[in-house]
Amino acid sequence: MKGSKYKVAIVGASGFTGSELTRLLAGHPHVEIMHITSESHTGKPFSTLHPQFLKIVDKELESASVIDNADLDVIFLALPHGVSMEFVKRWKDKKTKIIDLSGDFRLSTPEVYKSWYNMDHSYTDGFEKAIYGLPELMGEKVKNSSLIANPGCYPTASILSVAPLFAANLVDPDSLIIDAKSGLTGAGIKASATTHFSNVNDNFKAYGIGIHRHTVEIEEQLSALSGTTATVQFTPHLIPADRGILVTSYSKPKVAMDSAKLKSIYEEFYKDKHFIRIRETAPSIKDVRGSHYCDIFPFWDSRTKRIISIAAIDNLLKGAASEAVHNMNLMLGLDEQSGLNQIPLRP
Ligand SMILES: NC(=O)C1=CN([C@@H]2O[C@H](COP(=O)(O)OP(=O)(O)OC[C@H]3O[C@@H](n4cnc5c(N)ncnc54)[C@H](OP(=O)(O)O)[C@@H]3O)[C@@H](O)[C@H]2O)C=CC1
Numbered sequence: 001m002k003g004s005k006y007k008v009a010i011v012g013a014s015g016f017t018g019s020e021l022t023r024l025l026a027g028h029p030h031v032e033i034m035h036i037t038s039e040s041h042t043g044k045p046f047s048t049l050h051p052q053f054l055k056i057v058d059k060e061l062e063s064a065s066v067i068d069n070a071d072l073d074v075i076f077l078a079l080p081h082g083v084s085m086e087f088v089k090r091w092k093d094k095k096t097k098i099i100d101l102s103g104d105f106r107l108s109t110p111e112v113y114k115s116w117y118n119m120d121h122s123y124t125d126g127f128e129k130a131i132y133g134l135p136e137l138m139g140e141k142v143k144n145s146s147l148i149a150n151p152g153c154y155p156t157a158s159i160l161s162v163a164p165l166f167a168a169n170l171v172d173p174d175s176l177i178i179d180a181k182s183g184l185t186g187a188g189i190k191a192s193a194t195t196h197f198s199n200v201n202d203n204f205k206a207y208g209i210g211i212h213r214h215t216v217e218i219e220e221q222l223s224a225l226s227g228t229t230a231t232v233q234f235t236p237h238l239i240p241a242d243r244g245i246l247v248t249s250y251s252k253p254k255v256a257m258d259s260a261k262l263k264s265i266y267e268e269f270y271k272d273k274h275f276i277r278i279r280e281t282a283p284s285i286k287d288v289r290g291s292h293y294c295d296i297f298p299f300w301d302s303r304t305k306r307i308i309s310i311a312a313i314d315n316l317l318k319g320a321a322s323e324a325v326h327n328m329n330l331m332l333g334l335d336e337q338s339g340l341n342q343i344p345l346r347p
C-alpha cells in the first residue's frame with residue numbers, strides 16, 4: 001500500500017488490454033499505478049503511444065525488468081500466451097498478487113495446454129496455484145488466490161450465457177452449440193492480413209472452426225460446473241466492429257421447460273450479481289460497450305425444444321481488463337464495484 005492506496009503495475013501497457021487496464025486503474029479510487037511497461041516503446045510517455053491519455057497518463061513506459069525490484073501489491077500481465085508464463089515464473093517468489101490476462105494458466109494441465117496451444121509450458125507449477133477468475137462463478141476462490149488466470153473473452157460470454165443451465169445440470173451436456181462473434185480488437189494491436197481494413201470492412205467470416213483454443217476452456221469450465229463432461233461445438237466469427245462479443249448458445253434441456261421457468265432460472269442464479277443483466281429482448285454489443293456488464297437474453301423455443309441464450313460483452317472489458325480489475329477488487333477485499341461504474345457507451 002502507498003498511503004491508503006494499493007500499488008499496481010501493468011506489464012504490456014502498450015497493447016489493447018494493457019491500455020484499457022491503464023484507463024480503468026487510473027480512475028480507480030484505491031489504486032496507484034506505479035509502473036506501466038513496454039519493451040518496444042521503453043522511455044516513451046504513454047500518451048504519445050495512446051494520445052487519448054494526454055494530460056491524464058503521461059507516465060513513461062519502462063522495461064518490465066523494473067518490476068524485479070519493485071514493491072507492489074498487484075501485477076497485471078497483458079502479454080501474449082507463452083510470454084506471460086515466463087514472467088509468472090520469474091516473479092513467483094514475490095509476495096505480489098499476479099493477474100494474468102493470457103491463456104497460459106486457464107486450462108487444467110500442461111498436457112491439455114500443449115494440445116490446444118501447440119506450445120510446451122515452462123512453468124507447470126503455476127497450474128496448481130492459478131484460479132480461473134470468472135468472479136460470478138468463482139468469487140470466494142478468487143478472494144484467496146495469489147495467481148489469477150483471467151478468462152478468455154469468448155469463454156466469458158459463452159460460459160455466462162449458459163452457466164445457470166449447467167450449474168443445475170438442466171441440459172444435455174453434449175448438446176451445446178455456441179455461435180460467437182467478436183470485434184477486431186480481440187486480435188490484439190498488431191496489424192496483420194486478417195485485420196487489414198479491406199479484409200474486415202463490410203465483411204464477416206468464421207475462423208478457427210473445430211479447433212479454436214477457447215473450445216476446451218469453455219468445455220472444462222462447464223464440465224466442472226455441471227459435474228459431467230461437456231462437449232461443445234464452438235465457432236467464432238470476426239465482425240467489422242472495434243469491440244464487442246455476441247454469443248448465441250443453443251442447448252437441449254433434459255427437463256420440462258417453458259419460458260417463465262427459464263427466465264426464473266436465470267434471474268435466480270444471477271440475483272446478487274451486479275454486472276449480469278437479464279434482458280427481456282436480445283442484447284446488442286453497443287448495449288455493453290465500454291462497460292463491465294454482461295447482458296443475457298434467455299429464450300425458450302417451444303417449437304424446436306431448444307434453449308437459446310444470447311449474451312453480449314465488451315471483449316476488452318468484461319472479456320479482459322475490467323474482469324481483471326473485478327478480480328483485483330475481490331483479492332484485495334475491496335468493494336466489487338470499485339472503479340467499475342462505467343455506463344455503456346452508445347450510440
Ligand atoms: N484483446 C482482447 O480482446 C483480449 C485479449 N486477451 C489476452 O490478453 C493478452 C494481451 O492481449 P492484447 O492486449 O489484445 O494484446 P496486444 O497485442 O494488443 O498487446 C500485447 C502486449 O504484449 C507486449 N509484448 C509482446 N511480446 C512481448 C515480449 N516478448 N515481452 C514483453 N512484452 C511483450 C507488447 O508490448 P511491446 O511490444 O510494446 O513490448 C504489447 O504491449 C493476450 O494474452 C490476449 O490473448 C484476453 C481477453 C481479451
Ligand SMILES: CC(=O)N[C@@H](CCC(=O)OP(=O)(O)O)C(=O)O
Nearest residue numbers: 102103152153182183184186187
Ligand atoms: C478476434 C480474435 O482474433 N480474437 C482472439 C481471441 C481473443 C484473445 O485475445 O484470446 P484470449 O481470450 O484467449 O486471450 C482469437 O480468436 O484468437
